[in-house]
Amino acid sequence: MARFLMCPPDYFGIEYEINAWMRVSNQVDREAARAQWNALHRALVGELGASVELMDPVVGLPDLVFTANAGYVQDGTFVSSTFKFKERQGETPYFDAWFSSHRFRVLKLGPGCVFEGAGDALPIGDTIIAGYRHRSEICSHVELGRITGRRVISLELIDPLFYHLDTCFCPLDKCAALYYPRSFDAYANRALEEAVPDLVPVSDSTAHRFGCNAIVVDGTVVTNTGCEDLEKPLAARGYNLRMVDLSEFMKSGGSAKCLTIRLD
Ligand code: ARG
Numbered sequence: 001m002a003r004f005l006m007c008p009p010d011y012f013g014i015e016y017e018i019n020a021w022m023r024v025s026n027q028v029d030r031e032a033a034r035a036q037w038n039a040l041h042r043a044l045v046g047e048l049g050a051s052v053e054l055m056d057p058v059v060g061l062p063d064l065v066f067t068a069n070a071g072y073v074q075d076g077t078f079v080s081s082t083f084k085f086k087e088r089q090g091e092t093p094y095f096d097a098w099f100s101s102h103r104f105r106v107l108k109l110g111p112g113c114v115f116e117g118a119g120d121a122l123p124i125g126d127t128i129i130a131g132y133r134h135r136s137e138i139c140s141h142v143e144l145g146r147i148t149g150r151r152v153i154s155l156e157l158i159d160p161l162f163y164h165l166d167t168c169f170c171p172l173d174k175c176a177a178l179y180y181p182r183s184f185d186a187y188a189n190r191a192l193e194e195a196v197p198d199l200v201p202v203s204d205s206t207a208h209r210f211g212c213n214a215i216v217v218d219g220t221v222v223t224n225t226g227c228e229d230l231e232k233p234l235a236a237r238g239y240n241l242r243m244v245d246l247s248e249f250m251k252s253g254g255s256a257k258c259l260t261i262r263l264d
Contacts, residue, residue, distance in 0.1 A: 021253035131165030210255030
């Protein structure tokens with residue numbers, strides 16, 4: 001059974017600007033955000049039979065809802081993030097406490113090396129695809145490889161709108177993934193082509209609707225609304241598309257996948 005961690009958006013808001021999507025002047029409608037988050041939670045639990053654990057929201061940590069950035073999870077080990085911006089650094093003790101009280105082994109990377117967890121590191125088969133430049137630093141990938149024992153392929157993200165890897169790349173299974181080619185440089189495109197046998201490019205408009213920020217639960221791919229053109233390529237590979245309106249979270253530069261972290 002797919003297992004996730006989410007954090008309710010009680011204190012979610014745009015209190016600072018740390019990515020190209022965020023504008024303090026473009027405030028969140030908290031009630032709408034709550035309804036959207038509930039709809040995502042319902043889709044995962046009620047429709048898709050996933051198990052979703054919840055952590056307590058914390059006043060003054062508006063981005064704690066984006067649990068994808070907590071760290072990187074593999075086989076009961078949690079590699080804790082080292083956030084780039086001080087605005088998010090206060091989240092770490094809460095994430096670490098949650099994972100250690102839920103019987104994960106909590107590991108830290110060496111100090112001074114930015115690493116933003118499952119936002120920038122995504123496993124596909126036995127390989128980890130990892131992004132760097134806007135947030136995570138490439139030095140974190142070396143340590144991640146050492147800790148996990150996996151091959152890590154480091155890719156530079158070139159577009160500030162696609163600042164975390166999970167905004168432009170989404171593994172579907174061992175050999176297929178959605179990706180937005182323009183957010184990677186030529187080398188990264190070649191590396192992806194070599195590593196992933198079935199790469200599915202998404203359109204500009206779907207990429208900008210966070211179509212790659214998708215949650216895969218068995219045969220269903222959950223994304224933000226406005227990603228209709230994913231339906232065909234997904235159906236051809238045996239997947240259903242389930243869209244949930246997450247427009248309030250886009251104001252913060254996030255969508256479906258960022259609001260969850262896979263625990264199993
Ligand atoms: N406002 C958050 C930030 O800039 C959004 C994080 C989105 N998370 C993700 N995994 N892409 O840090």
